[in-house]
Amino acid sequence: MERRETGGPRPRGTRLPAVIAGLLAAGIALTGCGASGDGGTADRSTKESRPTAPALPDGGRTGTAAPEEGEQRAPSPAPDHLSTFALDVDTASYGYARRALAEGRLPDLATVRPEEFVNSFRPDYERPADDGFGVTLDGARTGRDGWSLVRVGLATRGADRSGERPPAALTFVVDVSGSMDEPGRLDLVKESLGLLVGELRDDDSIALVTFSSEAETRLPMTRVGEARNRIREVVDSLGTSASTNVEAGVRTGYDVAVEGHRRGATNRVVLLSDALANTGATEAETILARIEEERREYGITLFGVGVGSEFGDAFMEKLADRGDGQTTYVANAAQARKVFVDQLPAHVELRARDARAQVAFDRRTVEKFRLIGYENREVADEDFRNDRVDGGEIGAGHTVTALYAVRTRPGATGTVATATVRWLDPATRAPRERSGTVATGALTADLWGGGHDSLQLTAIAAYFADTLRGGALPGTPALGTLARHADAIAGRSGSAVVRELAESVRRAETLRGPADDPSEPARTGEGELRSGDPYS
Numbered sequence: 174m175e176r177r178e179t180g181g182p183r184p185r186g187t188r189l190p191a192v193i194a195g196l197l198a199a200g201i202a203l204t205g206c207g208a209s210g211d212g213g214t215a216d217r218s219t220k221e222s223r224p225t226a227p228a229l230p231d232g233g234r235t236g237t238a239a240p241e242e243g244e245q246r247a248p249s250p251a252p253d254h255l256s257t258f259a260l261d262v263d264t265a266s267y268g269y270a271r272r273a274l275a276e277g278r279l280p281d282l283a284t285v286r287p288e289e290f291v292n293s294f295r296p297d298y299e300r301p302a303d304d305g306f307g308v309t310l311d312g313a314r315t316g317r318d319g320w321s322l323v324r325v326g327l328a329t330r331g332a333d334r335s336g337e338r339p340p341a342a343l344t345f346v347v348d349v350s351g352s353m354d355e356p357g358r359l360d361l362v363k364e365s366l367g368l369l370v371g372e373l374r375d376d377d378s379i380a381l382v383t384f385s386s387e388a389e390t391r392l393p394m395t396r397v398g399e400a401r402n403r404i405r406e407v408v409d410s411l412g413t414s415a416s417t418n419v420e421a422g423v424r425t426g427y428d429v430a431v432e433g434h435r436r437g438a439t440n441r442v443v444l445l446s447d448a449l450a451n452t453g454a455t456e457a458e459t460i461l462a463r464i465e466e467e468r469r470e471y472g473i474t475l476f477g478v479g480v481g482s483e484f485g486d487a488f489m490e491k492l493a494d495r496g497d498g499q500t501t502y503v504a505n506a507a508q509a510r511k512v513f514v515d516q517l518p519a520h521v522e523l524r525a526r527d528a529r530a531q532v533a534f535d536r537r538t539v540e541k542f543r544l545i546g547y548e549n550r551e552v553a554d555e556d557f558r559n560d561r562v563d564g565g566e567i568g569a570g571h572t573v574t575a576l577y578a579v580r581t582r583p584g585a586t587g588t589v590a591t592a593t594v595r596w597l598d599p600a601t602r603a604p605r606e607r608s609g610t611v612a613t614g615a616l617t618a619d620l621w622g623g624g625h626d627s628l629q630l631t632a633i634a635a636y637f638a639d640t641l642r643g644g645a646l647p648g649t650p651a652l653g654t655l656a657r658h659a660d661a662i663a664g665r666s667g668s669a670v671v672r673e674l675a676e677s678v679r680r681a682e683t684l685r686g687p688a689d690d691p692s693e694p695a696r697t698g699e700g701e702l703r704s705g706d707p708y709s
Contacts, residue, residue: 254536255554258547260327260528260565260573260594261499265479267293267634268502269486270641271673274680275504276482280641284486287546287638288575294634294670295572296627298328301607304524305329306567306594308609312579313620313628315648319540319583321616322632325532325575325592325609329524332569341373341521342394342435344380346426348446350417351385357504358480359413362445365478365509366408372514373397377521378438379404380429384422385415394433417449423460423492427467439521440473444492448477448485461495474498474566478512498566516570525596527564530575531557532592538585538613543578545635545646558595560604567596576635578646579616586613620648626662630671633659637678652682 266289270280299307309326332338345366353359366381373379374397381392381404392407426442434440467473475496477489480503493500503509529552534542556562567573579589593608618625620632636649650658659675662668 254534254539254542255531256534256542256544256577257531257552257554257557258529258544258550258575259552259563260525260530260567261288261547261550262292262567262571262573263289263490263493263500264293265289265477265486265489265500265502266638268504268508269479269484270638271677272482272484272502272504274677274684277680277684279681279684281486282642285638285642286549287635287642288550289546290634290638291546291574291576291631292572294630294674296326296574296631298326298572300328300330302330304598305605306525306528306596306607308592308594308607310590310592310609310611310615311628312589312611312616313618313622313625314616315578315620317648319580320647321579321581322620322628323542323577323579323590323611323616324628324631325530325577325590327530327573327594329567329569329571332522338522340435340438341377342380342430342433342438342440343373343378344382344394344426344430344433344442346382346384346422346442346444346446347411348417348419348422348444348448349383349385349411349413350415350449351413352417352447352449352481352483354413355481357482358447359411361480361503361506361509362478363408363411364506365445365503365513367405368510369513369517370397370401370404370408372517378433378435380433381407382422382426382429383411384418384425385413386418386421388418388421388425390425390429393429394435417446419444419446419448419488419492420460422446424463427463427473430473431467431471434471434473439523440471441476441498441521442473442496443476443478444489445478445480446485446489447481447483448479448489449481449483460492464492464496468496477501478503480504522569523566523599524569524571525565525567526599526602527560527562528567528594528596529557529562529564530573530592530594532575532577532590534579534590535588538581538587538589539579540582541580542590543646545576545578545639547575557593558604560597564596574631576631578648580647581613581616588612589616621658626665629658630662630674633662633674633678637674637681641681652678652685656682 263286266284266286269284273280298309301307307328309328310323312321312323314321347362349359370379377397378394379392379397380394383389383391392404395404397404423444426444430440430442464475475493475498477493477498477500479486479489479500484502489500501512503512531554552562581589589611591608591610593606595604595606597604620629633655636646637652637655639646640649640652656675656678659671659678663671663675
């Protein structure tokens with residue numbers, strides 16, 4: 174998809190992936206820049222409003238909410254100063270890139286998605302007391318020709334593992350083809366499922382389908398309760414054989430999920446595979462219609478977990494996107510434990526359905542802006558409040574981060590951006606919204622100055638991904654500089670996952686060879702992008 178800069182034509186993509194619970198968010202709880210919308214470095218204020226629809230050029234409105242008599246609204250910004258996208262916390266791109274770099278090779282450019290690098294870390298955003306969203310905006314100067322970074326952070330309240338929640342009905346679809354015999358594939362899947370069985374509640378249910386050249390139901394939908402040992406025995410008995418017929422596995426998995434569907438429960442298909450399909454329908458499009466049908470009729474979502482040194486990233490992502498789902502990637506036992514033990518059992522409780530965000534930039538203060546990543550998750554601006562358009566599922570304790578490169582007008586002061594998140598209540602389907610703002614005072618501090626570890630970590634992840642895919646964001650440091658910044662944060666925080674990030678950046682620098690600061694040759698003039706830049 175063509176990337177855009179404001180002021181030019183904008184593609185209106187309609188790929189609307191969503192989020193299910195259970196993300197691989199190797200987190201670091203670091204504070205962001207301070208809290209002040211007027212003169213400080215961030216505006217953490219959040220307000221909840223009655224959902225209203227944006228004005229259309231013909232004076233009409235779109236969406237479902239109607240204005241009340243006498244209700245006052247601020248004028249809507251021009252469409253080219255809006256940025257709208259479905260919420261998503263996929264992390265597979267970062268996990269797979271780390272695996273490739275550790276094996277001494279650069280990841281395929283097509284598999285590098287900056288938003289998945291960014292959302293692999295969990296900043297310590299303010300969380301709401303209720304089941305809605307906390308909205309946090311902050312930012313800092315990057316030191317290049319008026320360019321700054323503006324971060325939009327969304328967070329939901331965490332789950333109480335001992336509290337009440339809807340039961341889970343999970344259908345695991347496990348790839349047992351010959352390619353899964355490699356160490357770190359089926360053995361890791363079996364270990365992960367064994368751990369998960371001990372974490373689920375008695376009232377949760379599990380089904381298990383395996384596939385190679387054909388699919389087989391190994392366990393129908395079964396209440397965990399007194400069946401834990403039986404479930405473990407089935408998992409332990411798994412072995413590999415033959416080719417990879419993902420179509421048969423997904424089709425049978427959904428058959429089992431529909432048959433075992435539980436009203437009022439979180440119904441989910443979990444696909445564990447290297448996604449290297451070579452038998453049956455090997456293109457995702459041939460399976461998508463079935464996945465979408467069951468999602469719409471029964472609310473069954475798809476969670477894709479990738480494994481293996483070779484991984485069909487694009488194939489898995491297509492399946493999960495149409496299934497209102499999420500993808501992640503696990504390369505070792507520690508990552509598997511984080512997904513299946515620390516997060517999946519706690520995140521089966523939904524906080525929001527069809528969630529999307531819209532960021533309105535004030536043209537009086539903002540000259541240009543670019544959303545870093547999310548190209549495949551764009552929503553047409555006019556569909557922001559159209560609840561018939563698919564959005565994302567967000568679970569308990571999730572965070573979503575969107576990072577923008579913003580060029581402000583010289584000497585301008587006032588509001589820079591207003592971010593609004595809209596979602597449907599999981600129980601009532603009633604629409605709700607919350608907003609937050611950030612002002613020019615938030616952008617006075619230097620990004621790489623002291624006290625901004627959280628924002629720096631987000632920036633490092635985004636710059637790293639953008640460099641890997643050949644981009645040239647304003648103010649991007651060289652990879653070696655990014656690694657040193659990550660090392661400094663790891664030293665202050667003691668975070669192992671940040672140390673891993675620093676090591677991955679250093680490996681990429683070695684594989685790419687020496688290079689100048691990528692922000693230098695990418696310019697032909699004052700703050701402008703060169704011809705052919707992927708962000709133009």
